[in-house]
Amino acid sequence: MAGGGADPTEPVDIRYDNARARLEIDWADGATTAYRYEFLRWKCPCAECAGEMGMPGRMQFVDALTPDQFRLSSIEGVGNYAVRPTWADGHDTGLYTLRTLRGLSEAGAIDIAAAAGIDGPRGRP
Numbered sequence: 001m002a003g004g005g006a007d008p009t010e011p012v013d014i015r016y017d018n019a020r021a022r023l024e025i026d027w028a029d030g031a032t033t034a035y036r037y038e039f040l041r042w043k044c045p046c047a048e049c050a051g052e053m054g055m056p057g058r059m060q061f062v063d064a065l066t067p068d069q070f071r072l073s074s075i076e077g078v079g080n081y082a083v084r085p086t087w088a089d090g091h092d093t094g095l096y097t098l099r100t101l102r103g104l105s106e107a108g109a110i111d112i113a114a115a116a117g118i119d120g121p122r123g124r125p
């Protein structure tokens with residue numbers, strides 16, 4: 001990459017840590033960010049969860065997730081710009097762009113710090 005430094009939205013490595021239930025990404029600019037699966041499910045960007053065109057999504061009407069909703073079944077890359085998780089409840093329409101994930105870096109870190117030492121679902125981040 002010439003001049004201007006590394007692209008902060010380009011991932012170098014994406015890891016799925018099922019033991020700790022978190023997604024970790026190493027970025028081209030040297031940063032590493034991490035997100036709990038539960039945090040990611042709350043942030044599901046699909047129209048059903050997040051709403052669209054002024055309509056509220058269903059995440060606005062729930063206070064807690066069921067364990068199946070944030071247990072990862074599988075995850076696939078979409079081109080080189082996004083990842084698409086399949087959750088244990090069968091939900092698979094959330095496309096998380098790498099730009100979105102990078103933008104959630106700070107919120108994800110705060111969520112991990114807040115969740116440290118607490119077992120089980122914790123409610124809305």
Ligand SMILES: [Zn+2]
Pocket residue numbers: 044045046047048049050091093094
């Ligand atoms: Zn969704």
